[in-house]
Structure formats: structure tokens, C-alpha cells
Amino acid sequence: MAVDMLKEMAIFAQVVDSGGFSAAARHLDITTSAVSRHVARLEAHLGGRLLLRTTRALSLTELGQQVHAACARMLSTAREVHAMAGSYSARPNGVIRVSAPIVFGQNWLAPRLPGFIDLYPEVDVRLTLIDRTVDLAEDGVDLAIRIARELAPGLAARPLCAMRYVLVASPAYIRQHGEPAAPGDLPAHRCCYLGYGRFGPDWTLRRGQECAAVTVASRLTINNSAAIVALAESGGAIGLVPDFAAAAALAAGRLQQVLPDWEFDEPYTGSVHAVYTPGRHVALKVRALIDYLLTAAPDTYR
Numbered sequence: 001m002a003v004d005m006l007k008e009m010a011i012f013a014q015v016v017d018s019g020g021f022s023a024a025a026r027h028l029d030i031t032t033s034a035v036s037r038h039v040a041r042l043e044a045h046l047g048g049r050l051l052l053r054t055t056r057a058l059s060l061t062e063l064g065q066q067v068h069a070a071c072a073r074m075l076s077t078a079r080e081v082h083a084m085a086g087s088y089s090a091r092p093n094g095v096i097r098v099s100a101p102i103v104f105g106q107n108w109l110a111p112r113l114p115g116f117i118d119l120y121p122e123v124d125v126r127l128t129l130i131d132r133t134v135d136l137a138e139d140g141v142d143l144a145i146r147i148a149r150e151l152a153p154g155l156a157a158r159p160l161c162a163m164r165y166v167l168v169a170s171p172a173y174i175r176q177h178g179e180p181a182a183p184g185d186l187p188a189h190r191c192c193y194l195g196y197g198r199f200g201p202d203w204t205l206r207r208g209q210e211c212a213a214v215t216v217a218s219r220l221t222i223n224n225s226a227a228i229v230a231l232a233e234s235g236g237a238i239g240l241v242p243d244f245a246a247a248a249a250l251a252a253g254r255l256q257q258v259l260p261d262w263e264f265d266e267p268y269t270g271s272v273h274a275v276y277t278p279g280r281h282v283a284l285k286v287r288a289l290i291d292y293l294l295t296a297a298p299d300t301y302r
Contacts, residue, residue, distance in 0.1 A: 008041055
């Protein structure tokens, strides 16, 4: 296969991943017309249209979908080859692309990254915060942070720390409405939780050998933990949030934990994992970031 065709495949993949020719050109630091010429040459080599272009949108043909998937695999292999060299480098270097859930990234991960780049001045971090499961190969991600009890097969993972959901309320709410003494008191209170997918009103809590199942139907649910924390701080409700989302407000006294002796069962539980593509040669920059986060991560957020 000609070297030029490999370049054309890489540029075509960047066009798709960037959502357009101009965005790909900016990413690659070449002109938009050069990007268009490379894609046109690839289409000529393959004998078919890859992209359907209008003034407003860009979409893949059936052939384009197949070719993009193959290009993504090619680029993943290229990154692995590049990682082989990086894994033997004396010091971590290069760009590491990291993905994390939004609130976890804001509250826990982002504040720790300055220390990492100070320790490794030859590494640049590109952090993307997004609440969906990214495809490491197709999205060009070196390391993804995922919160789950179980992870999908085919990936390597290192557990960073435990995570649990906690009930929190402001001192003003407790003064006005009283503090629940047991899980059975919760349905009588105004509570707020995520409310999407499996994060519903049916809660199971445990304390030692005790188990309590309650249904807490709320008139207000919010699909963002930071917003639930803000609501709880305002005195509007008892919030059910991940411990990392409420940590700062708890430490500052703006919130206090409700029923602190009780633990939530699935789905309101999980662990934080650093996930990466498996291989014999893991880039030194990836290993270094994972090791750094492990030293920065306590066993629990309590």
C-alpha cells in the first residue's frame, strides 16, 4: 500500500471525527483545500464516494462507514506502534488524551492534573469531559475514567478508588424539616436524585446486617450531580449524589450528610477505573498518569 494512501486514510478519518473539512484542516494545520484533495484522491483509489456533502451537513455513505471503521483500526494500530517507542522512553512525553465523566472530571480529576504536568513537563494533557462511554480507538482516547461496578470486556483497567452515593442536605433544610432518623423517614421528605436510566426512586440501603428498601418518589429529578448539590445547598431538598460531587460542600459545612451510617446498594454504588486499550506496550505517559492518580486517590471519599 502506498504511503500516500495511508496519509489519505488518516486525513479522511480526521474529517469524520472532526465533523467537517474546515475543522479537520485546523486540527491537522493544513488548508481546507488540501484536506479536500486528499479525500478526493482516496475516493478515486477506492472507486466510490465516501462522504455526502451539503452546505449544512456531512454524512458517510455505506462505503464511507466501512472505510472509516477500517481507518480507525489503522490509527489505533499506529498509536500502539508509537506507544512501543514511548514505553521505552527515558521519561514520559507527548500528548495524552483523557476522557472522564463531567462532574467527576470537574471535581476530582481536573484539580489533580496540574501536579501531574508539573511532575512531567514533557507531557501535555487533553482532557475531554463527557457523560457517555467513549470508544477509545475511534475517539482517539488514551485513557478513559469510568465509574461502574463491572466494565465491558476487551479493555485493560486499573481501579483508582471506591465511589459511593451519599444523602446530603443543608443545615437550613435540617432546621426547617428535621433530619431523617431512618431510611423509612425519607419518603416524607423532599428528595432529589438523578432520575434517568436505572437511577430511579427505588433505593436499597444497608447498615451492617440491616437492610431497608424504600421508594422515594420525587417531583424534581436532575440528571447532573453538580446541579443536585447546588439544589441541596439552597435548602431545596435532600440530594442523593456521588461522594466526590458533594465533598467540597461537606468539607466547607454548606452541606451535612444524612443517614451517614447507611450504604446504598446497586445502582447507587460503583468504583472509579482508569481504562485503556490493552497491549504489550502501554505508553509510558499512560502508565505515569495512572500511577500518579493512584497516589492522589484515597481508598474512599469519606
